[in-house]
Amino acid sequence: MNSKGIGQFIQSKWQAFRAWQENPIRYRMDLTEHVCNCCGHRFVGNYCPVCSQPTGQGRITWSSIWQGIGQLWGVESKSAIYTLWQLLWRPGYLVRDFISGKRQVSYPPVKLLVILAALFALVHYFFPVPDPAPSDSGVRYVDLVFDWMNRHQNIGELLTGCFFILPTWWLFRRAPRYPDHTIPEGFFLQVYIAILAYITQAPFAASHPLPILLSTAYSYATYKQLFGYGYWQTLWRWTLCSVLSLVALLTVVLVAVLIGMLYQ
Numbered sequence: 001m002n003s004k005g006i007g008q009f010i011q012s013k014w015q016a017f018r019a020w021q022e023n024p025i026r027y028r029m030d031l032t033e034h035v036c037n038c039c040g041h042r043f044v045g046n047y048c049p050v051c052s053q054p055t056g057q058g059r060i061t062w063s064s065i066w067q068g069i070g071q072l073w074g075v076e077s078k079s080a081i082y083t084l085w086q087l088l089w090r091p092g093y094l095v096r097d098f099i100s101g102k103r104q105v106s107y108p109p110v111k112l113l114v115i116l117a118a119l120f121a122l123v124h125y126f127f128p129v130p131d132p133a134p135s136d137s138g139v140r141y142v143d144l145v146f147d148w149m150n151r152h153q154n155i156g157e158l159l160t161g162c163f164f165i166l167p168t169w170w171l172f173r174r175a176p177r178y179p180d181h182t183i184p185e186g187f188f189l190q191v192y193i194a195i196l197a198y199i200t201q202a203p204f205a206a207s208h209p210l211p212i213l214l215s216t217a218y219s220y221a222t223y224k225q226l227f228g229y230g231y232w233q234t235l236w237r238w239t240l241c242s243v244l245s246l247v248a249l250l251t252v253v254l255v256a257v258l259i260g261m262l263y264q
């Protein structure tokens with residue numbers, strides 16, 4: 001293959017990847033007739049329209065054991081793992097799909113965050129990681145807040161994310177690709193970003209700089225893909241959004257500290 005051929009090969013692979021990013025799942029209708037093993041209804045399609053049992057469900061087999069255990073961890077139909085895979089390669093497009101009504105492309109995100117927390121708690125039980133260094137700001141209540149957030153990383157990420165909802169709405173409400181997003185849609189954006197932050201940070205020690213950089217880059221990429229502003233337009237909006245959220249978070253901590261001091 002000459003250099004021109006290699007260039008064309010890379011270009012076609014890139015175009016296929018971009019097409020996958022935009023629309024990764026093609027749904028197909030099953031056109032054969034089935035008799036539902038649960039309610040006996042005769043139907044055409046992937047699910048029984050009367051009792052909603054999927055087609056192909058019959059007597060218990062060996063694979064049913066794996067499916068039964070898998071359901072406990074949310075990996076039924078593999079969509080939890082495929083959702084994480086999509087989140088790594090098309091985060092903003094996945095959020096756009098989910099909040100705009102394509103609910104089936106993603107595993108329920110809040111449930112996913114809880115399952116990941118349980119999974120990592122289990123991993124850390126067998127492979128303990130050192131506790132993050134205690135916060136040392138000199139103010140007891142500030143230390144209490146930050147220590148709690150370090151120890152409850154998943155909830156901490158989501159709580160921090162909640163402070164992004166209003167600034168995001170204000171700075172991105174006229175976005176070209178997803179205009180007029182609502183506050184509840186903004187909440188789910190933060191749930192997905194919390195999942196990304198959690199899966200990039202959880203395997204590392206708290207003080208390691210790489211996961212922080214990685215999750216920051218992912219947050220930017222998610223905003224870029226979802227809202228569709230150019231690189232610089234996204235950068236200053238996203239930076240201002242982060243600064244405003246941090247100011248709001250610190251204000252709440254400060255008010256909590258002042259109230260704590262008043263009642264001491």
Ligand SMILES: [Zn+2]
Pocket residue numbers: 036037038039040041048049050051052053
């Ligand atoms: Zn049925």
